[in-house]
Amino acid sequence: MSVEDPWKPFRDVMQNPWEYARAWKERTRGKVVGHLLPDVPEEIIHAAGALPVAIEGAGIYASHAQAHIPGYTCNHAMGALELGLRGDLAVLDGMVIPYVCDTTRNLFHIWDRCFPDMANEFLRIPKRIGHPKVESYLTAEFQRFAGVMQNLTGESAGPDRFVSTAALYRKSRARLREAYDRHRQQPSVWTADRINLLTASALRADRAEHLEWMEALPWEDHTAEDSSSRIRLYVRGKVWDPPGILEMLDSLGFIIGRDEIVTGFRSIEQHGESSLDPMETIVRSHLRRVPYPGYHIDPAQAVEGFVARVREATAAAVLLLNPKFCEAAAFDTPDLQVALEKAGIPSLVLETSARGVSLGQIRIRLEAFQEMVSGELP
Amino acid sequence: MQPIQTLKRLKQINMDYYSAAHTARQNGKFIAYVNAFTPVELIYAMDMIPIYPENHAVILAARHLSTETAKAAEGMGYSMDLCSYARCDLGSIKLRLSPTWGLPKPDLLLISNSQCGTLTKWFEVLSRMYDAPMVLIDVPHSGHGEKDEAAERYIRGQLEELVGTIETITGRGLNQARLRETIRLSQEASVLWTRVLTACANKPSPMTVFDQFISMAPIVAQRGTQEAVDFYRELGEELDQRVQAGVGAIENERFRLFWDNLPLWPELRRLSTFLEERGACLVASLYTWAWARLAVGADDPFKDWTEQYLYTANLHLQRRIDEYATMGKEFGLDGYLYHSNRSCKFLSQDIPEVRAAVTERTGIPGVILEADHNDPRLYTIESLENQIDSFIELLSSSRRSG
Ligand code: SF4
Ligand code: SF4
Numbered sequence: 060m061s062v063e064d065p066w067k068p069f070r071d072v073m074q075n076p077w078e079y080a081r082a083w084k085e086r087t088r089g090k091v092v093g094h095l096l097p098d099v100p101e102e103i104i105h106a107a108g109a110l111p112v113a114i115e116g117a118g119i120y121a122s123h124a125q126a127h128i129p130g131y132t133c134n135h136a137m138g139a140l141e142l143g144l145r146g147d148l149a150v151l152d153g154m155v156i157p158y159v160c161d162t163t164r165n166l167f168h169i170w171d172r173c174f175p176d177m178a179n180e181f182l183r184i185p186k187r188i189g190h191p192k193v194e195s196y197l198t199a200e201f202q203r204f205a206g207v208m209q210n211l212t213g214e215s216a217g218p219d220r221f222v223s224t225a226a227l228y229r230k231s232r233a234r235l236r237e238a239y240d241r242h243r244q245q246p247s248v249w250t251a252d253r254i255n256l257l258t259a260s261a262l263r264a265d266r267a268e269h270l271e272w273m274e275a276l277p278w279e280d281h282t283a284e285d286s287s288s289r290i291r292l293y294v295r296g297k298v299w300d301p302p303g304i305l306e307m308l309d310s311l312g313f314i315i316g317r318d319e320i321v322t323g324f325r326s327i328e329q330h331g332e333s334s335l336d337p338m339e340t341i342v343r344s345h346l347r348r349v350p351y352p353g354y355h356i357d358p359a360q361a362v363e364g365f366v367a368r369v370r371e372a373t374a375a376a377v378l379l380l381n382p383k384f385c386e387a388a389a390f391d392t393p394d395l396q397v398a399l400e401k402a403g404i405p406s407l408v409l410e411t412s413a414r415g416v417s418l419g420q421i422r423i424r425l426e427a428f429q430e431m432v433s434g435e436l437p
Numbered sequence: 438m439q440p441i442q443t444l445k446r447l448k449q450i451n452m453d454y455y456s457a458a459h460t461a462r463q464n465g466k467f468i469a470y471v472n473a474f475t476p477v478e479l480i481y482a483m484d485m486i487p488i489y490p491e492n493h494a495v496i497l498a499a500r501h502l503s504t505e506t507a508k509a510a511e512g513m514g515y516s517m518d519l520c521s522y523a524r525c526d527l528g529s530i531k532l533r534l535s536p537t538w539g540l541p542k543p544d545l546l547l548i549s550n551s552q553c554g555t556l557t558k559w560f561e562v563l564s565r566m567y568d569a570p571m572v573l574i575d576v577p578h579s580g581h582g583e584k585d586e587a588a589e590r591y592i593r594g595q596l597e598e599l600v601g602t603i604e605t606i607t608g609r610g611l612n613q614a615r616l617r618e619t620i621r622l623s624q625e626a627s628v629l630w631t632r633v634l635t636a637c638a639n640k641p642s643p644m645t646v647f648d649q650f651i652s653m654a655p656i657v658a659q660r661g662t663q664e665a666v667d668f669y670r671e672l673g674e675e676l677d678q679r680v681q682a683g684v685g686a687i688e689n690e691r692f693r694l695f696w697d698n699l700p701l702w703p704e705l706r707r708l709s710t711f712l713e714e715r716g717a718c719l720v721a722s723l724y725t726w727a728w729a730r731l732a733v734g735a736d737d738p739f740k741d742w743t744e745q746y747l748y749t750a751n752l753h754l755q756r757r758i759d760e761y762a763t764m765g766k767e768f769g770l771d772g773y774l775y776h777s778n779r780s781c782k783f784l785s786q787d788i789p790e791v792r793a794a795v796t797e798r799t800g801i802p803g804v805i806l807e808a809d810h811n812d813p814r815l816y817t818i819e820s821l822e823n824q825i826d827s828f829i830e831l832l833s834s835s836r837r838s839g
Contacts, residue, residue, distance in 0.1 A: 127789055129807070131518065131779045158577060161554045165786035167580055168754035172790055181580030183588065186550060186557065187573050192594045199587030200577070353554060355573045358561040384518050386782070390558035393514030394565055410516075 065275040066253060069260040076112060076263040080150045083110050083265055090212045093148060094155040095139055095163060096262075096298065097321035097351050099182055100201060100341050104155070105266065106216035106224040107208035113262035113322065114139050114148070117300040117382065117412050127169055133384040134412035135297055136166045143174055153178035153211050155204075159353040160387050178211050180204070188346055188354045197342050205338075225337040231261060231270050232327040238276070239324060243291075243314055245284050248277060251315045252305040259299075259322045286314060290432050293369045294318040295352075295395075296380025297388070300411040303418055304380075311422075311429050317372035319349050320380075352387040361391070362398045369404055376432045377406040383413040405432050438713070439684055441644060443672040444652055450664060451654055455537040458486050467544040467607050470563065473657070474551040474746045475574065476596060478623045478733065481661040482616040483603045485545065489658055490559070493540055494522035497529055498702035498811045500536050507812050509534075521780040521811035523559040530566070542567055544606050547599070549574035551746040553783035572602055578751045585747065592743045619661035620735045627732035629669035630656045634729060636676040637720045638768050641685025642693065643676045646719035647709040648686065650700045656728045691716030692832055693769055695761070695803075697791075698776035698784050699724055699810035704818055711822055715829050721768040723752075723760060754787045758794045765799045771832050773803030774825065780809050802835075804828040 072079045080091045090109040094101075095116075104111040116138025123144035124137045142148050154177050156167040167181045183200050185193050209215050216224075238257050241249035261269050292313045299305050299320055308315070318324045329344035349368070350356050356364075369377055377399055381388045392408055399406045407428045409421060461468050469485040471477060480487045497503050503521065509528030511517055517524075529535045546560045546569055557573055564571040574595050579585045600611050633652070636643050652672060655665040679685075694712075696719045701708060712719065730749055733741035764770065775792055778785045792803045806824055808816035 128786055129777055129779075129788070131782065132786055161783035162786060164554075164578065165754075165782070169787055169790055171580075172754065172794075179580075181578075183577035183579055183585070185575050185577050185591065186554075187575035187595070190575070190595070192591055193575075196577070196587050196591035203587075352558075355557050355561070355575070358564040358571055359568075361561065362565065381516075384782070386519055386555050386558060389516040389519055390523075390555075390562060392516075394562065396514060 065272070065277065066256060068272045069256045069269075072260040072264045073256060077147050077150050079264060080110060080112050084150060090152040091150050092153040092155060092208070092211070093151040095157060095166070096135075097157065097159065097325070098184060098345060098348070099155050099157050100204070100345065101262070102221075102224050102228050102337065102341055103201060103205045103216075104208055105228070106221045106337075107205065108212045108214040108216070109152070109208065110265060111262070112151070113259070114142065114154075115259075115298050115322065116140070116142065117298050118302045127173060128166070131384050133162055133382045134300075135382055135385075136162045138412075140166065140169065140173065143170070148174075151177055153180065153208075155180045155182055157182040157184050159184060159351060160385075162385075180207050186353065186355045188350050189356050194342060194346060197345060198338060201338060201342060221337040225331065225340060226333065227266050227270070229331055229333060231266050231273075233330065234270060234273050235261060235327040237278075238273070239327065243286070243316065245280075245282065246286050246289060246309070246314050247284060248280065250305075250309045251313070252309055254315070255299050255305050255323065258324075258326055262322060262326060288312065289314040290376060290429060291316040291372070291374045292376055292378050293372050293374035294320060294323070294378045294380060295365070295388075296320050296378075296411065297382050297385070298322050300380060300382065301416075301418060301421065304421065307418070307422055307425060311425055313429065316374040317368070319368075321351070325349055352385075352391055362394050365395055366398050366402050366404070369399070370402070374404070376428070377404055378428075379406060379408045380411050381408055383410050438686065438688055439679075441648060441672070441675060441679075443668070443675045444648060446668060446671070447652065447654065450659075450668060453664070454654075454658060458488055458541050459538060461486050461541060468541045469545040469547050469603075470540075470543045470560065471547045472549060472552050472556050473727065473731070474549040474576075474750050475547050476599070476733075476738070476742050478619040478661045478738065479600070479603075479611075479616060480547070481619045483600075483611055484607050484609060485603065487658060488540055488543070490526045490540065490563070491522045492654060492658060493529070493535070493537060494525040494811055495702050496536055497525045499705070501703060502529070502534060502536070503703060503811045504814060506532060506534060507814075519780075520553075520555045520559070521809055521815070523555065523562075525811055526559070527562065543569045545569065545603065546571040547574070548572070549576055549746055551576040551578070551750040553781070555781075555783065570602070570606070572599055574599070574746065576746045576750075578747065578753075580753070582748055582751045582753060582756065588747055589743050592747055593739050596739050596742055616738070617735045620733060620738060622663060622666055623661040624732040624734075626656055626660050626665040626669055627729055629666065629673050631729040632673045633669060633676060634721075634726060636673070636680060639680045640693075640769060641683070641687070641690040642718050642720040643679035643684060643686055645686040645709065645712075646696045646722045646725065647700070647705055649722065649725040650705065653725055653728060660728075660731065685718070687713040687716070687718050689716045690718045692771045692829060693718055693720045695719070695764060695768070695770050695773045696722040696724075696776065697761075697773060697788070698778045699781060701776070701808055701816075701818075701821075702811055703813045707818065708822075711825070715826070717825075717829055719774070721764050721770065723757070723764075752784075754790060757787070757791055758798065761791065761795045762798045765795070765801050770801055772801060772828060774828075775803050775805045776810070777805050777807045778810050779807070779815050780811060802828070802831065
């Protein structure tokens with residue numbers, strides 16, 4: 060690890076997560092399990108002795124995948140398939156695809172045909188998040204999933220192992236939340252781009268090792284910055300897409316007040332009670348998390364709750380990063396925007412992973428938005 | 438070509454259905470917006486009239502109003518990538534433009550995601566728009582349709598709870614005798630609809646899939662009523678007579694084709710004429726067959742609905758391949774037309790894999806047509822016709838050489 064640059068190990072993982080996983084595998088002789096976002100319980104994979112690795116397809120240029128899935132598919136799914144077809148995912152022993160939308164439902168079957176040698180699993184996530192019977196269903200499903208993972212690794216995750224995994228993840232997420240808070244206090248050191256580096260690499264690296272790397276970060280330096288001129292944003296979306304958007308937001312003087320990105324705050328938001336049985340904690344955390352757009356809660360509450368969260372984060376503006384071809388996200392957008400407008404909160408929709416849209420165009424739109432929010436535009 | 442006489446009755450049936458819906462309140466009835474995999478027999482038995490916003494969108498397309506309504510929805514902020522049924526419906530509400538005088542305001546929005554996830558999101562929008570309660574029957578499919586007892590308990594619990602929700606809305610309890618009666622009528626209609634579809638296995642086929650598309654409205658919206666039973670009985674009898682007399686749906690049936698996915702509603706007439714001129718008859722489609730499998734038994738309908746939504750409706754890739762291959766044999770197919778439907782990702786994303794596997798298994802070729810079921814701005818009909826022409830030419834030349 061470089062003493063000079065404490066951010067380097069995180070960057071290394073993100074630059075080549077497959078290489079990292081391969082080295083981990085050689086070192087530990089363990090199994091590597093890929094998972095498509097969102098909401099695959101990493102702890103269950105970890106407790107079975109495997110390395111969970113998040114697969115993000117957004118931003119991947121698809122050429123091989125076109126023969127297997129039509130072009131009107133979101134890049135999250137298409138890019139993941141592309142990664143597999145071009146050989147990047149050869150390190151995976153298994154792949155978990157959660158049922159969050161029609162696309163992942165179809166992708167699972169296509170995946171199974173394209174990669175018959177991988178142990179592929181479809182995680183049957185319920186959508187009716189607020190229903191009283193959902194907890195018992197989800198518990199049964201996560202228990203089934205734990206069994207599948209244990210069969211894959213051949214290791215049994217006894218109660219002790221599960222408890223220590225849960226403790227490790229709690230600690231890691233607490234540290235990541237601390238980093239997230241630092242972004243608002245010292246946005247030029249703890250940039251949004253760097254916070255994403257931390258949360259995204261946590262979804263790919265060995266958690267214990269990741270936690271050690273985090274200790275070397277500049278926690279002691281508390282020099283407060285004057286960030287009064289920065290615009291506090293609330294962001295909704297799947298992943299930080301297009302790649303490079305965070306650097307752009309940093310450079311344009313935005314601050315991320317809070318986000319619902321599945322590799323962002325949403326992945327660290329739940330602390331999880333240590334007093335409960337680990338499985339119970341995982342289930343409850345899943346159900347308490349900000350609902351993913353593919354899930355269903357009372358429709359009026361979905362909009363009101365969103366505006367309330369934006370207010371609670373004292374955000375001055377909202378950015379909606381809608382993946383192109385994602386029905387779950389796009390159906391909500393008009394009503395969310397109307398409600399935000401009523402609340403006097405400006406919002407901007409960016410269609411992400413839209414083929415043919417350049418970073419330059421996105422920058423122009425963000426600049427205009429920034430000027431409008433800061434009152435420089437009529 | 439001799440037109441099928443019974444189909445002429447459809448206009449009146451549809452008018453009666455929408456009039457009954459619009460006068461529901463005066464007649465002490467309630468309105469539930471639903472989709473394919475919802476317990477429609479229960480809805481009818483509990484004094485509710487089921488309304489399918491998807492069907493309403495079909496009518497908009499058939500009357501060539503889809504472009505205008507879809508554009509209006511896009512003006513409201515709904516992306517052009519969303520299902521065109523939803524866009525047309527939302528745009529029609531906005532413009533107050535509808536051949537059925539719009540749809541009556543719902544007392545309940547009932548949906549199951551056994552079909553697609555899109556409907557859940559679409560109904561959420563409608564629920565906010567009308568301030569109406571929404572119930573989602575959540576069906577967490579297992580990957581390959583494996584038995585899942587936890588999911589069965591979860592789904593059954595939601596269905597049983599639905600009875601209480603409807604009782605609260607209507608202020609009336611569930612009458613078991615009426616439920617048994619609607620179930621009986623639904624079973625009868627399903628058997629008769631199956632007979633209609635099976636008649637198309639005859640050579641020549643007495644009916645095309647285009648006719649099936651047109652005649653499916655009652656099996657969708659009026660399953661559980663006497664109207665549906667009467668209509669399909671009459672239709673079935675007419676088809677039997679045609680089979681006995683050797684009357685085909687098209688003059689000179691040379692090729693028997695399968696249509697995958699939803700139709701191109703704005704192009705039904707044009708495509709039907711186009712295919713007929715080439716001696717090609719569409720004889721089977723999984724879309725119309727789906728409605729033949731929705732009846733439940735009266736002994737424990739909640740169990741049957743649960744299993745139907747969880748297992749029968751789980752049209753996963755392998756199942757689809759198996760069904761298409763079986764239909765290839767049963768209907769004596771020469772080729773498959775796969776509609777890769779931009780709007781319906783749920784039914785379309787696995788088409789490249791389905792086509793490859795079905796052709797490998799059966800040796801029957803297929804062609805993928807990229808289009809949209811309701812929005813004619815998303816395809817060019819001339820290019821689709823060129824593609825079909827080349828495909829028919831391929832079938833002709835392989836017949837000549839074979
Ligand atoms: S929820 Fe949206 S972004 Fe995620 S896989 Fe489905 S379509 Fe793609
Ligand atoms: S996505 Fe497909 S199944 Fe769903 S509403 Fe649209 S056409 Fe119907």
